[in-house]
Amino acid sequence: MFKEAIELFEESIIITDKNLYILYINESYEQLFGLSFKEVEGRHLHEVFPETPDEARLATQTVNAKEGLSFKNINFHWKGRDLVLRVQTKIHYDQNGEIEFVMTQIEDVTENVERQQERDAMIQEMTINIIPVTEEIGILPLHAIKTENQKDIIVENTLIQCRSLGVKYLALDLSSLKVMDEEFAFIISRLLSTLKLLGVKVFISGIQPEVVPYIQTNYEYLSEYSTYQTLHQAIDELLCK
Numbered sequence: 021m022f023k024e025a026i027e028l029f030e031e032s033i034i035i036t037d038k039n040l041y042i043l044y045i046n047e048s049y050e051q052l053f054g055l056s057f058k059e060v061e062g063r064h065l066h067e068v069f070p071e072t073p074d075e076a077r078l079a080t081q082t083v084n085a086k087e088g089l090s091f092k093n094i095n096f097h098w099k100g101r102d103l104v105l106r107v108q109t110k111i112h113y114d115q116n117g118e119i120e121f122v123m124t125q126i127e128d129v130t131e132n133v134e135r136q137q138e139r140d141a142m143i144q145e146m147t148i149n150i151i152p153v154t155e156e157i158g159i160l161p162l163h164a165i166k167t168e169n170q171k172d173i174i175v176e177n178t179l180i181q182c183r184s185l186g187v188k189y190l191a192l193d194l195s196s197l198k199v200m201d202e203e204f205a206f207i208i209s210r211l212l213s214t215l216k217l218l219g220v221k222v223f224i225s226g227i228q229p230e231v232v233p234y235i236q237t238n239y240e241y242l243s244e245y246s247t248y249q250t251l252h253q254a255i256d257e258l259l260c261k
Contacts, residue, residue: 195226
C-alpha cells in the first residue's frame with residue numbers, strides 16, 4: 021500500500037534506511053536517473069552515485085541534521101546530463117524515536133531554469149543595448165524597468181559596452197519613459213555620475229512632458245546636461261563633435 025502511494029507522486033522519490041541503503045525508488049525516479057529498482061535495491065546511496073560531491077549528498081546531510089531539509093536549484097551531473105533539481109527530504113521515526121527511513125523527494129526543474137536563464141538573457145539584452153552611430157558616438161534607449169534583474173544590470177552593462185565600443189559621447193534617450201519614479205531616477209543618477217567618471221559625455225533626449233515636473237522638483241542636476249526634445253536633434257549635435 022505504501023509503495024502504491026509513492027507511485028502516485030509526480031516527483032521522483034527515493035527511500036533509504038538510516039544508513040542510506042536504498043529501500044525503494046518510484047518509477048519517476050527510475051526515469052529521471054535511468055536506473056531500475058532491481059539494480060539499486062539494497063545498495064548504498066554513495067555506491068550508486070559515487071562521484072556526487074559532499075555538498076550534494078542531501079540524504080547524508082538530512083541524517084546528520086536529524087531533520088527534513090529543503091534545497092532549491094541543486095546542480096547535479098549524471099550520465100552526461102546537467103540537471104537542476106529541487107529537493108526536499110523527510111525523516112520517518114519509529115516508535116522508539118529511531119530513524120526508520122529517509123524519503124527524498126526530487127523535482128526536475130532543469131527546463132524551468134533554462135527558460136528563466138533565456139528570459140533573463142533576453143531582458144538583459146533589451147535593457148541595455150548601446151547602438152553605435154560612429155566609432156565614438158552611441159545611443160542608449162532606456163526602457164521602463166519590469167523586473168528586479170534589470171535594476172542590477174543597467175549601470176554595469178552600460179559601462180561594459182561603453183568600454184568595449186570605445187564610446188566617448190552617449191545619447192541617453194528617455195522617450196519611452198512615461199513615468200519616472202524615485203528608484204528609476206536614482207538609477208539614472210548613478211549611471212550619469214559613473215559615465216562622467218569614465219569620461220563619457222552624455223546628451224539626454226526625449227524627456228516626456230509627463231516626467232518634466234518630477235525632474236524639475238527632484239533632480240535639478242540634470243540641468244547640467246545638454247538636453248534635446250528628440251533623439252534626432254541629439255544625434256545631429258553629436259555628429260558635429
